[in-house]
Amino acid sequence: MENKEKVVVDDTEPPKHNYRGVKAMPFIIGNETFEKLGTIGTSSNLTVYLTTVFNLEKVSAATLVNIFNGSTNLAPLVGAFLSDAYFGRYKTLGFACISSLTGMFLIMLTAAISQLHPPHCGAGACVGPTPWQLMFLLVGFGFLVVGAGGIRPCNLAFGADQFNPETESGKKGINSFFNWYYFTFTFAMMVSLTAIVYVQSKNWPVGFAIPTCLMFLSCGLYFLGSRIYVKVRPQGSPVMGAIQVFVAASKKRSFKSPQNPQVSLFNHILPNSINSRLPHTDQFRFLDKAAIKTPEDRVNPNGSAADPWRLCSLQQVEEIKCVMRVIPVWASSIIYYMPMVQQQTYGVFQAVQSDKSINHFQVPAGSFVVFMFLALTIWIPIYDRILVPSLRRITGKEGGITQLQRMGVGIVLSVLSMLVSGLVEEKRRHLALTSPLPGATTARGGAVSSMSAFWLVPQLLLAGLAEAFNSIGQIEFYYKQFPENMRSIAGSFFFCGLAISSYLSTFLISVVHHTTANAATGNWLPEDLNKGRLDYFYFMIAVMGTLNFGYFLLCSTWYRYKGSFVNETTTLDLEMMNGTTKGSTEKHVV
Numbered sequence: 363m364e365n366k367e368k369v370v371v372d373d374t375e376p377p378k379h380n381y382r383g384v385k386a387m388p389f390i391i392g393n394e395t396f397e398k399l400g401t402i403g404t405s406s407n408l409t410v411y412l413t414t415v416f417n418l419e420k421v422s423a424a425t426l427v428n429i430f431n432g433s434t435n436l437a438p439l440v441g442a443f444l445s446d447a448y449f450g451r452y453k454t455l456g457f458a459c460i461s462s463l464t465g466m467f468l469i470m471l472t473a474a475i476s477q478l479h480p481p482h483c484g485a486g487a488c489v490g491p492t493p494w495q496l497m498f499l500l501v502g503f504g505f506l507v508v509g510a511g512g513i514r515p516c517n518l519a520f521g522a523d524q525f526n527p528e529t530e531s532g533k534k535g536i537n538s539f540f541n542w543y544y545f546t547f548t549f550a551m552m553v554s555l556t557a558i559v560y561v562q563s564k565n566w567p568v569g570f571a572i573p574t575c576l577m578f579l580s581c582g583l584y585f586l587g588s589r590i591y592v593k594v595r596p597q598g599s600p601v602m603g604a605i606q607v608f609v610a611a612s613k614k615r616s617f618k619s620p621q622n623p624q625v626s627l628f629n630h631i632l633p634n635s636i637n638s639r640l641p642h643t644d645q646f647r648f649l650d651k652a653a654i655k656t657p658e659d660r661v662n663p664n665g666s667a668a669d670p671w672r673l674c675s676l677q678q679v680e681e682i683k684c685v686m687r688v689i690p691v692w693a694s695s696i697i698y699y700m701p702m703v704q705q706q707t708y709g710v711f712q713a714v715q716s717d718k719s720i721n722h723f724q725v726p727a728g729s730f731v732v733f734m735f736l737a738l739t740i741w742i743p744i745y746d747r748i749l750v751p752s753l754r755r756i757t758g759k760e761g762g763i764t765q766l767q768r769m770g771v772g773i774v775l776s777v778l779s780m781l782v783s784g785l786v787e788e789k790r791r792h793l794a795l796t797s798p799l800p801g802a803t804t805a806r807g808g809a810v811s812s813m814s815a816f817w818l819v820p821q822l823l824l825a826g827l828a829e830a831f832n833s834i835g836q837i838e839f840y841y842k843q844f845p846e847n848m849r850s851i852a853g854s855f856f857f858c859g860l861a862i863s864s865y866l867s868t869f870l871i872s873v874v875h876h877t878t879a880n881a882a883t884g885n886w887l888p889e890d891l892n893k894g895r896l897d898y899f900y901f902m903i904a905v906m907g908t909l910n911f912g913y914f915l916l917c918s919t920w921y922r923y924k925g926s927f928v929n930e931t932t933t934l935d936l937e938m939m940n941g942t943t944k945g946s947t948e949k950h951v952v
Contacts, residue, residue, distance in 0.1 A: 385590060386521075386524040386587060386590055386591055386592075387521065387524070387539075388587075389583055389584060389586060389590075389591075390520060390524070390584075390587070391521070391546050392580075392583045393455075393459070393580050393581075393583050394513075394517050394521075394543070394547060394580075395546050395547070395549070395550040395580075396550075396576045396577065396580030396583065397462060397513055397517075397577060397580040398547055398550040398551060398554070407555075407559045407562055407563075407726075407728035408423075408427050408430070409423050409424060409707055409710050409711070410562075410563070410710065410714075410726070410727060410728050411473075411562070411566065412426060415472075415473065415479050415480075415482075416479055416480060416490070416491045416495075416496070416499070417483055417488040417489060417490050417491065418491075419889055420711055420887075420889050421871065421872075421875055424707040424711075424868075424871060425868050425872065427706075428703065428707065428864045428865070428867050428868040428871070429864070429865070429868055430503050430506075430507070431703070431706075431860070431864040432860075432861040432862070432863075432864030432865040432868070433503075433507045433861070434506060434514075434857075434861075435510070435514070435857040435858065435861035436857070436858060436861035436862075437507050437508065437510055437511030437514075438510065438511050438512075438514040438515035438854035438857040438858065439515075439851070439854045439857075439858050440511055441458065441511035441512040441515050441516065441854065442515035442851040443601055443851065444512075445512070445516050445596065446847060446848060446849075446851055447596055447600070447601070448596055449596065450593060450594065450595055450596045451516040451519060451520040451523065451593075451594065452520065452588075452591060454512045454516050455512060455513060455516050455517060455520060455584065456584065456585065457512055458508065458509045458510070458513045458516070459513065459577075459580060459581040460509075460581060461505050461512070462505065462508075462509025462510070462513065462577055462580075463577045463578055463580075463581055464505045464509075465502045465503065465504070465505030465506035465507075465508075465509060466502075466506070466570070466574040466577045467574050468501060468502030468505060469499065469502040469503075469506075469570055470567065470570035470571050470574050471498075471502075472495070472499050472502065473566035473569070473570050474567035474570075474571075477495075478495055478498055478499075479491065479495055480492070480495065514854070515852075515854035515857065518543060518837060518841070519841065519849040519852070520591075521539055521543060522536050522841065522849070523592050523593075523594050524591065524592050525539065545738075545739060545742045545743065549735075549739055551735040552732050552736060552739060554573070555728065555731050555732035555735065556729050556732050558572055558573060559726050559728045559729045560729065562726070562728075563726040563728070594636070600845065600847050600848045600851065601851075603678055603682075604682050606652075606670050606671055606674055606678075607652045607674050607678060607679055607682045608649075608652075609671050610651075610653075610670075610672050611648060611649050611650075611651045611652040613671075613672055614651040614656075614672075615648070615651060617651050617654050617656075619647055619648075619650055619651065627642075627650060627653035627654060627655070627676045627679075628653045628654070628659075628667065628673055628674075628675055628676065629653070629675050629676040629677060630661075630665045630666050630667065630675045630677075631675070632666070632675075632677075637677070637681060637845045637846045637847055638845075638846065639677065640677060640680035640684070640924070641680070642676060642680065643680060643683055645683060645686075645687065645922065646683050646686055646687075649679050649682060649683060650679060652674040652678075652679055653673070653674055653675060653676045653678075653679050654673075655673060658672075659672060659673040681845040681848075684843055684845055684924050685844060685848070687843070687921060688839075688843050688844065688855070690917045690920070690921075691766070691769075691839070691914070691917045691918070691921060692836075692840075692855055692858075692859055693917075694773070694910055694913055695832075695836060695856075695859035695860075695863070696859055696862045697863070697866075697906050697907055697909075697910035698772065698776050698832055698859075698863075698907065698910060699859060699860050699863035699864075700863050700866065700867055700870075700903050700906070700907070701777075701779050701780045701825055701903060701907065702734075702776070702825055702828070702829065703863055703867045704780075704867065704899075704903065705731060705779070705783075705821070705822060705825050706731055707867075708887075708896060708899075709730070709731065709783070709818065709821070709822065710727050710728055710731065711727075711891060712786075712787060712815075712818055712896070713727035713728075713730045713815045713818060714727045715790070715794060715808055715809070715811055715890075715891050715892065716790055716810065716811050716813050716815035716817070716818070717799050717810065717811065717812055717813060717814050717815060718815045725815065727815070730815060730818055730822065731822065733818075733819050733822035733823055733826065734822045734823070734826035734829065735826060736823075736826065737822070737823045737824075737825075737826025737827050737830065738826045738827075738830050741827060741830045742830055742834070749762060750762040764923075765835045765838055765839040765842070766835075766839070767918075768832070768835035769832045769835040769839065769914070770911070770914060770915070770918065771831040771832070772827075772829065772830070772832020772833065772835060773828070773832060773907065773910065773911045773914055775824055775825075775827050775828035775831065776825065776832070776907055777904050777907035777908055777911065778824050779821050779824035779825040779828060780821075780900050780901070780904035780907060781900075781904050782821040782824060783821040783897075783900045784897040784898075784900035784901045784904065785897070786817050786818060786820070786821060787897040787900060788897040789813060789817070790811045790813045790817070791891065791892055791896070791897070793811045793812050794809050794810065794811035794813075794891075794892040795809075797812050798810060798811060798812060799811065799812045808890035808891065808892060809890075809892055811892075833856070836855075836856050837856055840852035840855045840856060843923065843924050870903075871887060874886050874887055874899055874902075883895055883898065886898050886899050887899060
């Protein structure tokens with residue numbers, strides 16, 4: 363059924379902003395840097411804290427850390443919704459910073475007050491935490507989860523809001539901001555994983571007091587820049603708009619799709635919308651029925667639909683298509699993240715049972731993760747300043763290579779990191795069984811391998827390079843492919859993938875631990891890694907990653923970037939979107 367409907371564009375102009383760009387960056391990136399120093403950096407040492415101070419077993423500690431990491435990465439989905447729909451990014455970030463500060467303070471108390479943690483293990487006897495001690499710790503974790511739910515999806519998008527997307531300098535500023543944002547993030551992580559982790563290994567109360575103070579500085583720095591920020595107002599729930607499209611399309615599922623959707627479908631443009639105008643696309647055409655206007659559908663005087671649950675605009679439909687195209691690609695990130703998750707749990711346990719000494723100086727096991735971020739920190743400036751300009755001259759693409767190509771390279775590197783991890787673990791275990799380090803055992807009596815823990819560096823460097831390609835590529839991909847009014851939700855997609863990967867890792871560890879308990883090869887993941895086969899576990903994840911890469915290639919072939927569709931249409935159709943009129947028929951690349 364076809365009804366010709368002119369595009370209705372409200373004359374109301376979007377609010378004007380005084381973009382400060384680089385001037386606002388010290389406050390935003392400073393807030394992000396201190397927040398990462400105070401919270402995420404500390405989480406890398408939680409496995410050691412839980413096993414040495416709270417006396418948890420390795421599998422229990424890894425499970426709790428994975429659940430905590432998963433929750434902190436899933437919470438941004440809720441925070442993004444509240445930010446985009448009700449509070450805006452500025453208020454959401456402010457509340458989240460205070461919540462993170464509270465969480466860090468409570469965790470510091472668990473280390474500083476002896477009644478809030480169990481006694482230290484002695485003579486092979488270890489007493490676990492009481493329910494109240496564990497509850498107090500979990501409350502601290504809960505505040506950190508709430509803080510992460512607001513900071514992670516909003517900080518990056520809030521920083522990008524400070525640049526004018528309509529100017530050439532603003533566009534370049536946004537592109538560089540993604541890389542340099544991640545650079546400062548990794549720099550903060552490196553400091554945390556060396557200096558702070560070292561202090562924690564010597565004195566846990568002081569080690570947690572330092573990041574708590576840094577989190578306080580993060581809050582102060584954020585509010586200091588309040589006067590110069592561009593504060594984009596929330597425009598209502600974009601999630602509700604998505605639901606309306608599906609409901610309207612369902613109600614009109616019996617209607618025949620129009621032959622020329624660009625002209626015949628209802629296409630009212632919302633006033634003050636910050637979203638870019640989108641042409642009609644052929645994917646997910648069943649959603650087009652939501653924009654079919656029937657005689658029963660009434661229109662308000664301002665041109666909007668009287669019943670948005672029955673009639674949606676073509677623009678609204680295309681915005682939902684943008685999200686739906688991203689989801690299959692996003693799903694590939696779940697398996698991609700699993701090697702990173704293992705490096706921060708079982709990678710640390712590998713270091714615990716390896717020789718960590720350098721000229722009688724003992725490197726804390728939690729500090730070895732720093733090599734992941736060292737690879738990131740070194741590679742990002744090289745990539746941004748040297749490789750991208752060279753690739754840009756060859757490919758003609760603004761980013762040198764496409765975002766999907768960058769993500770694909772990262773997936774391959776993550777698989778390689780697991781293969782190397784398995785080979786190194788095989789060597790570590792062999793030396794631990796044949797020539798252990800004299801006089802060195804773990805708290806629970808496990809032998810320490812004579813292999814230097816620095817043999818773990820190659821697998822960590824590969825994991826870091828994988829993040830430099832895939833993780834940064836993902837952040838840019840979601841930011842640019844989502845509708846502009848859903849950028850907080852776009853930021854949460856990155857962390858949502860991490861969350862599900864952490865939960866999947868927890869499930870996988872539990873399954874492998876129980877199913878291999880009575881296997882001929884022995885338990886793969888026992889308390890003493892020397893009695894297990896962690897290398898088999900790593901190889902299994904590498905196989906999963908290889909299959910995931912094949913899936914990613916299929917998704918990449920199918921995917922079409924927002925605004926890059928080739929359609930047979932008329933110049934008139936496209937010009938109606940932009941408010942001009944001509945009239946010839948040609949093929950357009952929009």
